[in-house]
Structure formats: C-alpha cells, structure tokens
Amino acid sequence: MSYEWHDAATWSEALALLERHADDATVVAGSTAFTLLYRQGLIRPGHVVALRRISDAARIDADAHGGLSIGAMATHSAVASSERVRRSWPELADAVSTVATIRVRNQATLGGSVAHADPASDAPVMLAALAAQAVVVSGSGATKRRVPVDEIFVDTFTTSLAPTELIHSIEVPARPAGARAVYRKFTLRSVDDYATVSVGALADLGGGTVNALRVFLGGVGPTPMRARSVERALIGGPADGRRFAEAAALARDEVDPIDDARGSADYKREMARVWTERALRSLVEIS
Amino acid sequence: MSDHTIRFRLNGEEREVRVPATARLIDLVRDICGLTGTKEGCSVGVCGACSVLVDGELLSGCLVPALFVDGASVTTVEGIATGTLTPLQEAFITEGGFQCGICTPGQIVAATALLCAHPRPTDDLISEWMMGNLCRCTGYHGIVRAIKKAARA
Numbered sequence: 001m002s003y004e005w006h007d008a009a010t011w012s013e014a015l016a017l018l019e020r021h022a023d024d025a026t027v028v029a030g031s032t033a034f035t036l037l038y039r040q041g042l043i044r045p046g047h048v049v050a051l052r053r054i055s056d057a058a059r060i061d062a063d064a065h066g067g068l069s070i071g072a073m074a075t076h077s078a079v080a081s082s083e084r085v086r087r088s089w090p091e092l093a094d095a096v097s098t099v100a101t102i103r104v105r106n107q108a109t110l111g112g113s114v115a116h117a118d119p120a121s122d123a124p125v126m127l128a129a130l131a132a133q134a135v136v137v138s139g140s141g142a143t144k145r146r147v148p149v150d151e152i153f154v155d156t157f158t159t160s161l162a163p164t165e166l167i168h169s170i171e172v173p174a175r176p177a178g179a180r181a182v183y184r185k186f187t188l189r190s191v192d193d194y195a196t197v198s199v200g201a202l203a204d205l206g207g208g209t210v211n212a213l214r215v216f217l218g219g220v221g222p223t224p225m226r227a228r229s230v231e232r233a234l235i236g237g238p239a240d241g242r243r244f245a246e247a248a249a250l251a252r253d254e255v256d257p258i259d260d261a262r263g264s265a266d267y268k269r270e271m272a273r274v275w276t277e278r279a280l281r282s283l284v285e286i287s
Numbered sequence: 288m289s290d291h292t293i294r295f296r297l298n299g300e301e302r303e304v305r306v307p308a309t310a311r312l313i314d315l316v317r318d319i320c321g322l323t324g325t326k327e328g329c330s331v332g333v334c335g336a337c338s339v340l341v342d343g344e345l346l347s348g349c350l351v352p353a354l355f356v357d358g359a360s361v362t363t364v365e366g367i368a369t370g371t372l373t374p375l376q377e378a379f380i381t382e383g384g385f386q387c388g389i390c391t392p393g394q395i396v397a398a399t400a401l402l403c404a405h406p407r408p409t410d411d412l413i414s415e416w417m418m419g420n421l422c423r424c425t426g427y428h429g430i431v432r433a434i435k436k437a438a439r440a
C-alpha cells in the first residue's frame with residue numbers, strides 16, 4: 001500500500017489535484033498528523049497533495065485592516081517567534097508555544113492544526129477566542145471566502161470545509177484598544193501532552209465592566225467548545241472575581257467531554273469550571 | 288505508489304537517492320543512507336531519540352516525510368563532531384550525561400540545537416528545549432550538567 005505524492009507548486013495546482021482526486025486525496029501541510037495517521041493505518045489515501053513548495057504560504061503579514069494574516073504553512077515556531085505576532089497578539093504566540101515540544105512546533109503548521117480539527121489542539125481554541133477567520137480558497141485559487149475559525153469545526157477531526165477547499169491563511173483581527181486575552185492549558189501528566197482542558201478567552205473590561213467576552217474550551221468536547229452561558233452571565237456586569245467564579249460553574253454544562261487517559265468526563269467537567277475561573281481571573285490581573 | 292529522486296546534504300555530503308513516498312526521514316538516514324546513530328524510539332514524535340537537524344532546525348526523524356528534505360541540509364549525530372568531539376559531547380562524557388545510551392544521539396542533537404540558538408541558556412530554556420528528549424534511565428541531571436558545562440566552555 002502506498003500513495004502517489006504530489007508537490008503542488010501553487011495554490012491553483014494544489015486545488016486542481018484535489019478536484020481530480022477529491023475522494024482519494026489527503027492534504028499534507030507539516031505532516032505531523034499525516035505521518036501518524038498513515039502509519040497507524042487510519043487513513044489510506046491514493047494521493048497526497050503536499051503544500052510545502054507553495055511560495056509565500058508561510059508568510060506572516062499585516063492584513064488590510066491592521067490585523068494579522070498568517071499563512072497556513074507557518075509553523076507553530078514561526079508564529080511563536082514572529083515579532084509581528086508578538087506585537088499584536090502575544091497571547092497567540094504564548095498559546096502556540098504550549099504545543100508539544102520544539103520539534104513538533106518546528107514542523108506542525110497553523111493551517112494544518114485548524115484543518116486537522118483535533119479538539120484537544122491548542123491553536124484552534126485560541127484562534128476561535130480571538131475571532132480569527134480562515135481564508136479558504138477553491139476553484140482556480142482565485143475564489144476566496146472567509147470563514148470564522150470556530151465555524152470550521154463541526155466534529156472531531158471533521159470540518160465544514162469541502163474536500164476541494166484549502167485553508168490559505170488565518171486572519172486575526174486587529175487588537176481592539178483595551179483588549180485582554182489569555183490562554184490557559186491544563187495537562188495531567190507532562191507539559192508536552194495534549195490538554196485535559198484548555199481555555200482561550202478575549203475580553204474588554206474597560207471601566208471595570210465586562211463589555212465583551214469570548215470564551216472557548218479545548219479538550220472537553222468534539223470541537224473547541226464556546227462557553228456561551230459563561231459569556232452571557234458576565235457581559236454587561238462588573239468584572240469581579242465572585243461573579244467570575246459563579247459564571248465559571250456554567251462551563252460544566254457547556255462542555256461535552258469523554259472518558260479517556262486525560263481524565264474521566266466528570267473530572268474534565270470539573271476542570272472546565274476550575275480553569276475557566278482561573279482564565280477569567282487572570283484577565284483581570286493583566287494590566 | 289511513487290518513488291522520487293531527492294538531492295540533499297547529509298552531514299555536509301551531497302546525496303542523491305531514490306526514496307518511496309512513504310519513507311520517513313529516519314528511514315532515509317538509517318536504512319537508505321546507512322547512518323544508524325539516529326535511533327527510533329516511540330515512532331510517534333514524543334521521545335526525541337530520532338532528533339535530527341534539517342537546515343539547522345530540530346525535528347523528529349520519525350514524523351518528517353523523507354521527501355521534505357529534498358534540497359535541504361540534514362545533520363545527524365554522526366555530523367555533530369568534526370574531527371574531534373565538540374565541547375558538548377566531551378561534557379556528556381565527563382558529567383555522565385548518559386547511562387544506557389539509547390537516547391544519547393537525540394540528546395546530543397537536541398542540546399546542540401539548543402546551544403546554537405542560545406549559547407548561554409537559562410535553566411528554563413534548557414527545560415523547554417530538552418523536555419521532549421526522554422531518558423528512560425532518568426539520567427536527566429547528568430544531561431543538564433553537561434549542557435551547562437558546555438555552555439561555559
């Protein structure tokens with residue numbers, strides 16, 4: 001058993017290959033997930049479409065609206081060490097720095113992490129919290145649409161993207177004045193593990209009021225889970241620790257964890273509460 | 288099924304080889320090029336025994352497709368010393384930076400990458416860089432001492 005390997009030189013070439021082999025092709029970005037899935041016999045594609053030869057696919061740039069445009073092929077290490085990312089969203093750089101080890105971060109890409117849709121991955125949770133959008137290309141490569149990152153994830157390892165679409169880049173909105181963000185990750189055994197639970201949050205706490213809040217949790221459901229009840233309970237009221245503790249309890253019922261090596265479902269619900277509260281409190285501590 | 292011809296530098300030497308698309312970098316260096324210093328431990332990118340440098344970047348030989356190194360420069364543990372052992376390798380000996388030795392090639396490659404990026408690493412940086420290189424003999428103190436000694440050299 002083997003596959004035909006194609007190194008696409010351009011987005012349009014990659015898309016044409018996907019059109020031709022749609023049902024029998026796998027897209028490879030950094031290949032961390034692909035190598036593992038293939039060797040475990042979980043996927044058996046006839047064709048592999050590799051994106052690594054596409055020029056500028058790893059560029060990290062400013063977008064037209066003052067936000068970040070991160071090429072899908074940018075590695076986690078590149079995102080973590082990017083001056084541009086560190087200037088506007090250091091919390092995103094911190095979040096991707098929690099992924100596994102340096103070796104994995106040197107190989108795994110941001111676009112691959114989103115497309116792979118592993119609910120315990122770090123980048124998707126933080127990108128969702130920051131209201132990032134994926135720029136998705138199809139057809140000849142000229143057709144582009146923007147999809148909020150949190151709308152890409154529909155189930156474990158399953159996205160809303162068509163087999164003939166590719167993530168071209170990720171756009172993170174310009175940092176609003178006074179924005180506070182945080183990513184907290186809890187690992188049970190070793191720090192290079194996947195999260196038992198992780199929390200990404202973005203808030204505007206101007207004037208001591210929760211004016212805006214987005215909270216997403218990783219590792220505790222089939223996708224990054226948005227804690228809408230936590231957001232609703234807090235938005236419009238004062239930003240104080242007691243309210244955060246009460247609201248964080250709502251996270252228990254917003255998540256849908258499974259029993260596995262990283263904890264029982266009950267334990268993960270409790271950790272969702274604990275780490276949501278810690279994340280919210282640390283938003284206040286950030287000056 | 289596809290085989291491909293790739294050209295790359297292995298420890299400074301130009302190579303041109305045929306590789307199947309399914310080959311990993313560790314298959315390329317061990318089985319195709321015959322350099323068996325790089326060890327395969329967990330096969331899932333966790334243990335660090337297969338650590339290699341590709342264009343100076345630390346990677347897992349078991350996760351990287353061999354085709355990825357077409358045009359690149361690969362350094363394995365065999366390419367770290369040039370004639371004589373490096374101060375880091377000497378320090379692994381004098382500080383007892385290994386016990387059974389199976390993880391040592393990966394430790395040496397990872398620590399070499401660390402000292403290249405951070406010639407005077409803090410304790411935190413040493414932990415951050417080396418935490419992915421497991422030593423089942425748990426000889427971590429000797430490894431950290433060796434890195435610190437090499438950094439002072």
